[in-house]
Amino acid sequence: MKRATDPLPGATASGPASPADQELLAGVLSGQPRALAKAITLVESTRVDHRRRAQGLLQALLSHAGAAIRIGISGAPGVGKSTFIEAAGLHAIEAGHRVAVLAVDPSSALTGGSILGDKTRMEQLARNPRAFIRPSPSGGALGGVAAATRECLLVCEAAGFDVIVVETVGVGQSETAVAAMTDIFVLLQLPNAGDDLQAMKKGIVELTDLIVINKADLDARAAQRAREHFESALPLVANRTAGWIPPVLVASALKREGIVEFWNEIGRFREAMRASGAFERRRREQAVGWMWEIIQNALRDSFGSNPDVRRELPALEHAVRDGTMAATVAAQRLLALAGLS
Numbered sequence: 636m637k638r639a640t641d642p643l644p645g646a647t648a649s650g651p652a653s654p655a656d657q658e659l660l661a662g663v664l665s666g667q668p669r670a671l672a673k674a675i676t677l678v679e680s681t682r683v684d685h686r687r688r689a690q691g692l693l694q695a696l697l698s699h700a701g702a703a704i705r706i707g708i709s710g711a712p713g714v715g716k717s718t719f720i721e722a723a724g725l726h727a728i729e730a731g732h733r734v735a736v737l738a739v740d741p742s743s744a745l746t747g748g749s750i751l752g753d754k755t756r757m758e759q760l761a762r763n764p765r766a767f768i769r770p771s772p773s774g775g776a777l778g779g780v781a782a783a784t785r786e787c788l789l790v791c792e793a794a795g796f797d798v799i800v801v802e803t804v805g806v807g808q809s810e811t812a813v814a815a816m817t818d819i820f821v822l823l824q825l826p827n828a829g830d831d832l833q834a835m836k837k838g839i840v841e842l843t844d845l846i847v848i849n850k851a852d853l854d855a856r857a858a859q860r861a862r863e864h865f866e867s868a869l870p871l872v873a874n875r876t877a878g879w880i881p882p883v884l885v886a887s888a889l890k891r892e893g894i895v896e897f898w899n900e901i902g903r904f905r906e907a908m909r910a911s912g913a914f915e916r917r918r919r920e921q922a923v924g925w926m927w928e929i930i931q932n933a934l935r936d937s938f939g940s941n942p943d944v945r946r947e948l949p950a951l952e953h954a955v956r957d958g959t960m961a962a963t964v965a966a967q968r969l970l971a972l973a974g975l976s
């Protein structure tokens with residue numbers, strides 16, 4: 636998938652051009668499921684003409700987006716993410732919310748396969764008319780998958796979903812991508828210490844605003860020990876959100892225990908961040924970060940696909956590896972060939 640880096644000749648800054656796209660926009664804004672599905676297919680498409688239309692649509696949707704709470708959720712396969720998201724999602728729907736669940740599946744980017752396994756998950760939530768579940772866009776680099784998900788998130792918000800969950804699975808890079816598009820990042824853990832250490836090692840805990848020890852019903856004492864372990868370690872390593880020490884909750888998604896406490900903590904986080912101005916600040920920084928990511932991807936792509944660069948690259952790389960050419964000389968030559976210096 637090459638979407639984030641496509642050239643967009645003629646993309647407008649003002650919104651959709653054709654009457655059909657204006658109708659699509661109106662359909663999304665009034666929350667019509669078919670319009671939502673169509674808009675998302677459009678923003679996930681890699682075709683250049685689709686990208687252009689998607690940009691017009693997104694620009695028009697932007698002023699209607701932003702009202703949701705954006706929650707990132709990660710954890711190893713089997714920890715209970717889909718069970719937890721279903722329980723939390725149904726609870727939010729009962730309280731009057733509309734819930735969209737999106738996914739960033741790094742395995743779909745790497746292999747075309749799926750760790751998050753999209754078929755039979757969250758059946759109850761999937762059937763609920765106030766929920767929308769979208770599997771991970773597939774193919775291409777993680778950057779492209781994440782960019783598509785980010786655009787889906789905006790479309791869902793404009794369509795009136797006020798709770799957005801973005802799910803991913805424990806391989807560092809995808810967590811970083813999801814943390815960069817969400818307000819609060821939640822890590823699910825099992826009640827055993829081996830698992831805790833893994834997350835610590837991978838640096839994921841540093842991104843985390845809230846930890847949930849799931850499956851506490853299997854071993855309540857182990858869950859309590861894991862909680863204490865994280866509570867003592869977190870203040871030292873978690874640094875995503877200044878002025879916020881990530882709380883650690885114990886839950887059983889299967890028995891729907893700990894779900895109320897989860898939403899209480901999400902609410903407490905949002906209030907604290909709003910009061911300090913950090914909430915809006917984070918979103919603005921994320922938007923700027925996203926812009927730079929798109930630029931960097933586009934530069935890398937245009938460099939890599941330049942025919943002169945492709946012709947010269949093997950020999951120059953070889954010369955640098957052999958020590959017969961200085962890295963700076965080779966880099967300058969290649970950048971000049973790509974018209975970048």
Ligand code: GDP
Pocket residue numbers: 710711712713714715716717718719849850851852853886887888889890
């Ligand atoms: P995911 O891979 O992280 O999405 O995990 P799933 O939600 O698919 O759950 C994996 C397995 O763990 C399933 O068999 C669930 O029924 C089970 N599971 C999920 N949450 C709990 C829990 O709180 N307690 C127990 N005992 N099992 C759970």
